[in-house]
Amino acid sequence: MLGWWQISELLPMQITVNLPNDLDQRPDPAREAPEAVAIAGYRSGNLTAFQAGRLLGFTSRFEFEAFLKDRQILDHAYSADDLAEDLIGLRKLLDGPENGGRRRE
Numbered sequence: 001m002l003g004w005w006q007i008s009e010l011l012p013m014q015i016t017v018n019l020p021n022d023l024d025q026r027p028d029p030a031r032e033a034p035e036a037v038a039i040a041g042y043r044s045g046n047l048t049a050f051q052a053g054r055l056l057g058f059t060s061r062f063e064f065e066a067f068l069k070d071r072q073i074l075d076h077a078y079s080a081d082d083l084a085e086d087l088i089g090l091r092k093l094l095d096g097p098e099n100g101g102r103r104r105e
Contacts (some may be wrong), residue, residue: 038064039073049076 019029026032038055041047042064047055053064068074 039068039071042068043073043075 017033019033023029034055038047038052041055042049042052049061049064053059053061053067056064056067058064058067065078068076
């Protein structure tokens with residue numbers, strides 16, 4: 001049986017925002033507001049790419065990354081340095097003590 005805290009995670013929360021008249025004239029303020037929240041939360045580190053994507057209704061992290069790329073938001077893009085760090089981590093896993101310190105072939 002699910003507890004109340006688990007059920008609350010499954011239900012979406014609705015938030016009402018009162019916009020000034022000049023912002024109400026934007027093409028799609030109902031979409032722009034959550035987009036701004038998702039981008040700001042992701043940039044600040046308060047939201048992961050997955051969480052920010054869920055906020056926007058995406059089903060994968062890759063959809064959110066494409067959303068950022070379409071808007072030329074590249075400050076958290078996967079870089080060559082990220083790849084190098086991931087390769088080092090992979091090598092450590094493959095060369096770990098459980099493998100006898102040797103690479104698996």
